[in-house]
Amino acid sequence: GVIWYDGKMVPWRDANTHVLTHTLHYGLGVFEGLRAYETAHGSAIFRLQEHTDRLFNSAHIFMMKIPYDKEVIMQAQCDVVKQNKLTSGYIRPIAFYGAEAMGLSAKTLSVHVAIAAWPWGTYLGPESLDNGIRVKTSSFTRHHVNINMCRAKSVTTYANSILANQEVGMNGYDEALLLDVEGYVAEGSGENIFIVKQGKIFTPDLTSCLEGITRASIIELATELGIPVIEKRITRDEVYCADEAFFTGTAAEVTPIRELDNRIIGSGKRGPITAQLQTLFFDCVKGKAKN
Numbered sequence: 001g002v003i004w005y006d007g008k009m010v011p012w013r014d015a016n017t018h019v020l021t022h023t024l025h026y027g028l029g030v031f032e033g034l035r036a037y038e039t040a041h042g043s044a045i046f047r048l049q050e051h052t053d054r055l056f057n058s059a060h061i062f063m064m065k066i067p068y069d070k071e072v073i074m075q076a077q078c079d080v081v082k083q084n085k086l087t088s089g090y091i092r093p094i095a096f097y098g099a100e101a102m103g104l105s106a107k108t109l110s111v112h113v114a115i116a117a118w119p120w121g122t123y124l125g126p127e128s129l130d131n132g133i134r135v136k137t138s139s140f141t142r143h144h145v146n147i148n149m150c151r152a153k154s155v156t157t158y159a160n161s162i163l164a165n166q167e168v169g170m171n172g173y174d175e176a177l178l179l180d181v182e183g184y185v186a187e188g189s190g191e192n193i194f195i196v197k198q199g200k201i202f203t204p205d206l207t208s209c210l211e212g213i214t215r216a217s218i219i220e221l222a223t224e225l226g227i228p229v230i231e232k233r234i235t236r237d238e239v240y241c242a243d244e245a246f247f248t249g250t251a252a253e254v255t256p257i258r259e260l261d262n263r264i265i266g267s268g269k270r271g272p273i274t275a276q277l278q279t280l281f282f283d284c285v286k287g288k289a290k291n
C-alpha cells in the first residue's frame, strides 16, 4: 500500500521518520481517525470536512502550523483510500514536528503530515455491536486542563487513554470509562458515552470529553427521531441505573455497553433506542439516509 507523506505517495515501508523526531520525544502532535464506508456510489469518507476541521483546530490549539491547505489534506485522504483500493477502512492523518532540533521550543521546527489508510473491522470485538461490551471505570482520569486539552485530538492526550484501556483490558474488560477530575463521567478511552433513561438520552457536556464527530451525528439522529438529548454532567450511578448505555466513536461506531463495573445496565442486552440509532447511523455512513 501507499501512504501520503508530505505531499507525495510513498510505499508503506518507506513512510519512515527519524528517531530524533521532536514529537516522538515530547509528544506534541495531532491526529485524526476517520472511516470510509462502501456506498452505492463507491467508497465515501464519513464527515471528511468535520474531521479535517478538527485536525486543523487541534493544531491551532497547540500553535502548530500545518503547512498545507485544508483542501489539500482532504483530497489527500480521498487519494489514499483510492490508491490503496479500499472500499471501506480506517484513515489516520497525523501532523508532527520534525527532527531539526531537540529542546522544548518547537517554533522553528518543520511540521510533517502523513496519512495512512487500511482495512479495519469492528473495533471492540466482533460481537460488540450486537451484544454490547463490558466496561470498567479506570483509575486514570480525563483532565480538561493543561496538557490534556480536550478539544485537541493530540498525541499528548492519549497517555491516560492508553493507560486506562490497558488497565481494564488486563482485568478482562472490553473498554475503559474515564472519569473527569471531579469524578463525573467523561468518556471511554476512545469513545463518547451516552445513556438512555425513561425515553431520554443523556451525554456528558463538552467540559472533559472530546467533541466527538460520531457524538454529534448521534445527537442529530436522535433529535430527528424526536428523542430528547440532554448534555449535562452525569455520574457513575446514573450509568449503573440507566435503561441503556452506548459508546460512540469513529472506531467503535455505536457500541452498546451491557455492563459497567459489573453492574448490568438495563436488560444487559442492546437496548431498543441504541438499536434504532445504530441502524440509522449505519444507514447514514453508507449513504442510505441523509446526515
Ligand code: PLP
Pocket: 033, 161, 187, 188, 189, 190, 191, 192, 209, 210, 211, 212, 213, 214, 215, 248, 249, 250, 251
Ligand atoms: N473520545 C476520545 C478520547 C477519542 O479518541 C475519540 C475518537 O476519536 C472519541 C471520543 C470519538 O470521537 P469521534 O466520534 O470523532 O471519532
